[in-house]
Amino acid sequence: MDVLSKILTKLIADSPSFKFHWKCDKIKRSHLCFADDLIMLCHGSLSSALVLKAALDEFSLLSGLLANQAKSNIFTSGLSSITNQQLINLFGYTVGSLPIRYLGIPIIFTELCLRDCSPFVDKVLSRLTSWLNRGLSYASRLQLIISVLSSL
Structure with missing residues (x-):
C-alpha cells in the first residue's frame, strides 16, 4: 500500500x-x-x-x-x-x-457519537462479560481482552 x-x-x-x-x-x-x-x-x-x-x-x-x-x-x-x-x-x-461500515463503525463525515458506535461497544462488552463469567484468572482475562481488541 x-x-x-x-x-x-x-x-x-x-x-x-x-x-x-x-x-x-x-x-x-x-x-x-x-x-x-x-x-x-x-x-x-x-x-x-x-x-x-x-x-x-x-x-x-x-x-x-x-x-x-x-x-x-x-x-x-x-x-x-x-x-x-x-x-x-x-x-x-x-x-x-x-453510510458504510468499517470494522463495525460507520464511516461518516460528521463527528461520531455513542449511537454510531453502540453496536461495536455492545459487541466488545458482550465478549468481555462472557469471559468474566468463565472464572479466568486476571492474567488470562487480560490476555483475552488484548486478543479480542486486536482481532476487531
Whole structure:
C-alpha cells in the first residue's frame, strides 16, 4: 500500500485537474489505507476520478495486484446521472450506499457519537462479560481482552 500511496501522491501533485473531496480539501487527503483496504476520495468530477484510476492502473502494472470487483464499491452524491454513469463505467464497480461500515463503525463525515458506535461497544462488552463469567484468572482475562481488541 505504500507504493500505491506514493503513486497517488505523485499523480495528484502532477495533475492540475485533480480536485479533492470538499471535506478533504483542507488536509489534502485523497486516500485512506488500513491493512489491505483502501478508500479513495475525490471531487465528483471525471477528471479527478481519472487520476485515481490512473494510479490504480499503474499500481496494478507494477505489482500484478488488482482490486476485487466483487468487493469494491463506488459512492457518489449530488452528481448528474451522466457523470454518475461515467464514473461507474470508468471503475466498473457497483454502486454502494452510505453510510458504510468499517470494522463495525460507520464511516461518516460528521463527528461520531455513542449511537454510531453502540453496536461495536455492545459487541466488545458482550465478549468481555462472557469471559468474566468463565472464572479466568486476571492474567488470562487480560490476555483475552488484548486478543479480542486486536482481532476487531
